[in-house]
Amino acid sequence: MVKDKMQQVTALVVATALMMITAIGFSQDLEAWGQQIRAQHEGTEVVLAVASHPSVEAFKKMIPDFEALTGIEVTLDEMEEGQLGQKLTLEVASNTTSYDAAMTAIERNPKLANAAWSEPLEPWIEDAAKTPDWFDYEDILAAYRDMFLWDGQHFAIPFAGETVFLFYRTDLFEEHGLEVPTTFDEVLEVAKFFDENVDGVDGVSFRARLGWEFTYTWSIFLFPFGGRMVDPATGEPALTAPGTAASLEYMKELAQYAPVGVESYSFPEAWDAFMLGKTAMMIEASAAAPEVENPEKSLVAGKVGYAPMPAGPAGAYSGVWGWGFSMTAGSQNKDATWALITYLTGKALQDEYLENGGIVSRTSALGDPELQAQFAYYQATLDTLEQAAALNAQGLSVVLPLPEWGQFSDILGNDGARAFIGEIGVDEAIDNMQGQLEDLLSN
Template sequence: MAAKVGSVTRRTFLASTAAAAAYGLGGVGPAFAEVNWKKYAGTKIGVNLVKSPRGEVLQKYEKEFTDLTGIQVSSEQTPEQQQRQKAVIELNSGSPSFDVVHLSYHVQKRQFEKAGWLADISGFMKNPELTDPSLTESDFSQAGLLYAKNQQGQMLSLPFSVDYWMIYWNKDLFAKKGLAYPQTFEEMVVAAEALADAKEGTYGFVARGLKNANVPVWTSFLLGYGVDPVDANGKLMTDSPEAIEAAKLYQRLLTKAAPQGVAGFNWSECQSAFLQGKVGMWLDGVGFAPPLEDPEKSRVVGKVGYGVMPKGPKAQASATFGDGIGVTAASKNKEAAYLYCQWAVSKLMGARLLQAGGGVPFRQSILDDPETRKGVKMPPQWIDAVVGSGKISKLGLPVIQPVTEFRDIIGIGLTNLLAGGDPATEMKKATEQFKPILERSEKA
């Protein structure tokens, strides 16, 4: 385990490189000395957090931020759906009670940008009195920057925690069939069908079949065909030839190699099936890994492989989702709020988040840091898969306002495929149904 991190005063926070490494900072300690952390001492800021492991880590160490900066923090964690509603109501009022907001990128990015609710922090990031030199755009994964920036290239938030999609695979089942981890979609299909063995009671592949929840599975395939669900010009690509091929792949894997009843599976049912040791591959987010290595919950402890998404016909991509933390445009304490955001995504806090199993930082330097990795309870291969996924990260859902409607409508079409629907027919029907909804949202 990495050295235990106790209460961090300003003096210890700015201590030697060796001490910083022990904190999981990877030698970034002296760099913090260039930031005038005490400049806004006495300022009070409000922080609106999603109730989650990420929010809990921030609240747990909040006093350290106050010790470092002298800034008083009033933070609140609220369950996700309620937090989104509360944030929208207060931001719409023009005078929210909070200066910092925790946002879900794949749901709220477009909404927040169109409404102008976030402050542009691009200038703060270039100011050496406000930003330590290790916090650079290049340290965030490509998907993180796509989420954090608007179309004008302004940085409107800091990427906080990411969920890359990867393949969990059962090494024992692969070995029994003499199979190697697939490098391409084609090899993945071959392996899945070979692993589906009625006599052995095993299945080759599992992923979400439940409508709405299943859309990221299909987009994971679509990205491998080199296409986004909505292109750069705002055109729906959901009935394109590539989208139909991705739907065919979805249908084949989930009807030829998956457990019965998969049309009702969300991530929890998929995880349960994989935990039993009867499934060869499971496609989902990296954050669902810890129970697989828990002897009290899992029959596959020590048998799990963690693989980067195989290559598609035109690209290799890991569908990516995540959340960020930003300063509200209405805040009267933007610089102080920005210091909080910077602290939240710092190497120290990112290491804590990762080691606690509460999330994966968007910053590659945290994942690459040897001291941080020592304290991670998951196998090294899991971290390797996370790092590898970060290098091929692509947004897993389109950046649009009606994301829920998109997932509902496309999801129904995908679920229909599991009952024998025709991929081209279902994708065209879903596209026609969603198109006017998307057009209305952009005009609003």
């Protein structure tokens, strides 16, 4: 216990020292950069659409400094994530924008980019006059950068990449002498064990509310069982692959050991169930980890281990999701907006960003041994990203880079969820989805 504390303190001291050394270098650069930006853009107002997200909370703490440094005024329009998606789509529909930049998710990027609502960022990234050295684009994980690739160009700067891994309660596993599951069969066994033998603790939580949230979770279970959304060779819907049905059947089986009501769980409910100690495991976004470790909100902080996704019959895979900042093509203040984006997502202030609860997305942080010691989930994140890369290597991905992804995902999230709760049979659901997807993609 004491030793742990000492280690933590040492780690913290070392980290702070390192931070200060780099910070001094950067702060001079920042100061000079700030003067330059101020000269051009003082008094400009920049409006950003953002979702309610831990990274945004971190940005809120950083923005006053940015305003003081550059004289640019920043306004955030914050909303719930689904609402944000709809707002942006409405803007695309009407070919207008009231924002200079928006927080966009991987799911929306193709649609926004395809409609030329968002701006390709290569001209900015590659322009040394506009992008200072301390921004260091290459330092952002390649898997995250390429989430926002459309037609050969990048349309957003990622700051909150996420992947899905297995959260488990180290204390409970130890108490009952259980090993961390490495296959989905073991997940089922362990979940069943807790559900049946430990009072007040269910097996596993995850999000399964109909719509995109069901799709999100299903896409994690789909590929390890050999399921397919589309045939990677032809791009045609291929839900009829035998593994697709198997993955749905598995989810139904696992749901027996999830908290009652899991079929209505949005991600906050899934997280709360785990954070309140009601489940022994959770299969959820890595973005949950900082919350899980926050003792103010979580009863299980410090008692959680993180493991890569277990393997199914067809291998072990995970996926990549995440958020980035897109600039709108209609913005009148692109240079000022770009300055803000580089400031908030750059390497220079990464430590401040992480300190304030921002979600990690950079190699320099994830690979840092000191930070890895401090944040137990960094290693799991890296391991899981390899699993995601393994999936991508086969030409597959959990989110298809299609402008129609919203509709695609909704079809999966509707009929999939109906099969999940037994409203219709799995085969009927797959038949339904396949038919609708064929219609969708043939248009």
